[in-house]
């Protein structure tokens with residue numbers, strides 16, 4: 317299949333050829349060549365051609381911002397024109413996307429609402445839980461500002477107490493024990509990043525959910541680095557709430573996010589913002605009955621074409637297969653890590669235990685400051701990485717996803733070797 321045909325096939329209205337072995341296809345709308353497990357390179361090359369990514373640049377910052385496939389961009393543009401031509405909001409698109417998101421995250425669709433980003437999803441939980449002065453919230457010291465600021469704000473505003481633990485990068489059980497040690501009778505919330513942003517530590521969220529449930533503590537997962545990188549099964553995890561970005565690993569349009577709240581916990585999250593569409597019914601001046609579902613947080617006019625794009629992104633990933641995506645991205649990360657380790661002075665900060673990591677690689681060199689290394693990779697080799705400044709970790713982060721390739725990883729390793737040798 318040539319580039320033109322493939323882009324066409326990735327567009328709207330294409331008939332279905334399912335990638336064998338994929339988890340589940342919702343609409344059956346993706347066309348990719350057959351997956352050849354002996355040599356899948358042409359399959360992944362076809363996936364890559366579905367992006368407008370600059371061929372001369374190596375993009376390794378999906379954990380910061382993920383590119384959307386052409387098919388997603390086209391879907392947004394098409395839907396936008398369609399809606400503009402009749403000047404309608406397209407609100408029903410949210411409900412269509414909600415069903416797809418529920419399948420994608422293995423969750424009850426009533427628990428899903430669309431937001432603008434993971435920060436907004438985290439903020440709805442942090443602002444909405446009924447907490448009093450002195451109540452305690454525990455999260456990891458590697459939390460992204462989009463996960464920590466909403467709680468720091470509550471600490472400032474309402475006098476709750478934030479407690480942080482350093483994630484154990486050598487043992488999943490170690491982190492659970494560190495959380496356990498911080499729990500007191502005043503602990504009301506535990507939050508973790510499903511996968512941490514700075515170094516890609518994967519937490520045992522199922523075990524933490526069980527611990528929180530046993531103690532009657534709310535458990536919120538910041539999944540900005542998990543949805544789209546790994547299959548997420550919210551039913552199996554058993555958390556009370558989960559937040560993610562659409563515009564990172566999921567390949568959705570910029571300005572999309574998802575929040576999930578467990579159905580039986582819906583009323584524990586007070587609404588900070590309400591408006592049209594939040595209500596089941598209302599009467600002035602008597603009051604309002606909220607939507608029983610998480611839709612109550614989708615107030616006012618929305619950019620529904622972006623959510624349509626996110627729906628298309630989820631369907632596209634489903635057609636590739638979420639397990640296949642996970643295996644590919646983490647396979648590239650494994651490869652990168654093994655090759656980087658061979659370079660003199662290089663240290664990998666991402667956990668060495670494969671159970672505790674997936675598609676994020678953080679590394680540092682004793683020969684060159686991390687920021688100089690990252691800047692030189694960008695300036696001299698056009699390799700876009702992310703600097704890890706959190707908690708003085710001082711590292712370079714590489715995110716490997718479905719549009720990256722083994723040959724790009726080889727180029728990165730070569731560039732790091734050249735730069736570190738030159739100093």
Ligand SMILES: Cc1ncc(COP(=O)(O)O)c(C=O)c1O
Nearest residue numbers: 433434435460462509513540561
């Ligand atoms: C763990 C985590 N939470 C939250 C965010 C913020 O995401 P967004 O920009 O979608 O609000 C990020 C972004 O990198 C993140 O890694």
